[in-house]
Amino acid sequence: AQRVTQPEKLLSVFKGAPVELKCNYSYSGSPELFWYVQYSRQRLQLLLRHISRESIKGFTADLNKGETSFHLKKPFAQEEDSAMYYCALQSGGSYIPTFGRGTSLIVHP
């Protein structure tokens, strides 16, 4: 069975500080990993996917198969980054995402 673990329920940082939101997964095959974000009073939406290897709003995430991790990073947090962040996994070829419980990121001025 596949599983996504986000160990931190809450991450609180000051503006300009680096941010790392942790995500670990368990899946024996080749996973597709995603980060979704939910800003206050908005719907859950895709932030980035590992296959794209892109930076979105300054965030990047690298898939580390050895450590089964897909941590989300940003070098300098901004107040507008405050949101809930969910890591999601789709097993090879599946269109069904399995989510972690989410991490609430609060960026203080």
Add this chain to the structure above:
Amino acid sequence: DAMVIQNPRYQVTQFGKPVTLSCSQTLNHNVMYWYQQKSSQAPKLLFHYYDKDFNNEADTPDNFQSRRPNTSFCFLDIRSPGLGDAAMYLCATSTGTGGLTEAFFGQGTRLTVV
């Protein structure tokens, strides 16, 4: 804008009284999902439709049913809500074209059972 719309945003129902949550989409996506999310927990998939094909998760209680009368609409029926069914219910859609496909979410319906 093409989107996923859930109605109502907030629903209060009585213990044991059937309730229906609705979801519509203008994306013309093949797949529609229903997730249940309780406080501080991961969204949990209840079931999904690929076109007209219904796929129930093994641990979804029989109390939860779903209907998809056409491509655009999908309903979640809770036959006899219990206090433990109070949660946020999320509807999502996707093209269903494989592992790279992203899910598009509605804003959710928060269900309260009194």
